[in-house]
Amino acid sequence: MSVSILQETIASHETPGEKFYPPFVVSPELEAEADDRISHYVGNVRSATLPLLHIVQHRFGFISPAAIDWVAAKLNIEPIKVVEVVTFYPGFRQSAPGKFHIRVCRTLSCAMGGSHELMERLCELTGIDRSASDPHHHPISVSPCGKFSVEFAECLASCGTAPVCMVNDHFHDGVAAEKAEGLLAKYADQA
Numbered sequence: 001m002s003v004s005i006l007q008e009t010i011a012s013h014e015t016p017g018e019k020f021y022p023p024f025v026v027s028p029e030l031e032a033e034a035d036d037r038i039s040h041y042v043g044n045v046r047s048a049t050l051p052l053l054h055i056v057q058h059r060f061g062f063i064s065p066a067a068i069d070w071v072a073a074k075l076n077i078e079p080i081k082v083v084e085v086v087t088f089y090p091g092f093r094q095s096a097p098g099k100f101h102i103r104v105c106r107t108l109s110c111a112m113g114g115s116h117e118l119m120e121r122l123c124e125l126t127g128i129d130r131s132a133s134d135p136h137h138h139p140i141s142v143s144p145c146g147k148f149s150v151e152f153a154e155c156l157a158s159c160g161t162a163p164v165c166m167v168n169d170h171f172h173d174g175v176a177a178e179k180a181e182g183l184l185a186k187y188a189d190q191a
C-alpha cells in the first residue's frame, strides 16, 4: 500500500501543532525501542502493534502515514492492518494536537454539569474553530498558534466531580466554563 493511499485512509492532515513535535524519523533509538518491545511477542509479533503505536505517538505526537508504513514493516504485516488499529481506538491521533491537548469529557454527568459550555469557552479563549471537526475523522481542533487543542472524550472516570477534563496527562475536575480562563493560564506561560 502506498503512502498516498494511507494518507487518504487515515484522514491525516497538517495542523499548527506540528511545530511542537519532531518529524517522524526512524532513529537507531527508535529502532532499538521497537525491537525490544517486539521481542516480548515472539511467535505473535502482530500483537506488538499497539505497543509500537504507543511508542510512535509518545515520541511524535500522532500516528502519521509514514509511521504506519514503518510499524507495518517492523511487524511484517500489511499497512491496512495497522490502519485498522489506529482508526479503531480513539486514543490514537491521526493528526498533531497542540502542545497542550485538552480532552473534555462529554458523557452524561459532565454534559449535564456543563462540559459543552466549557468546550465553547475554551475555544473562544484560544481561537479554536471546531466547525470542521467530526468525532471520527477530525476529532482534534488546534488553535492557530498550535499551542492548544481540544477534543471531546468519553467518561474520564470522575463523574462525581463533573465537569472534568485532561490537559495532556494532567487531570482537572470541577472545571465549570467560568474556570476555563484560569485553566488555560496555568499552561499559557509554559515554553
Ligand code: FES
Residues within 6 Å of the ligand: 105, 106, 107, 108, 109, 110, 111, 154, 155, 156, 157, 158, 159, 160, 162, 164
Ligand atoms: S461523565 Fe465525565 S467523568 Fe464520567
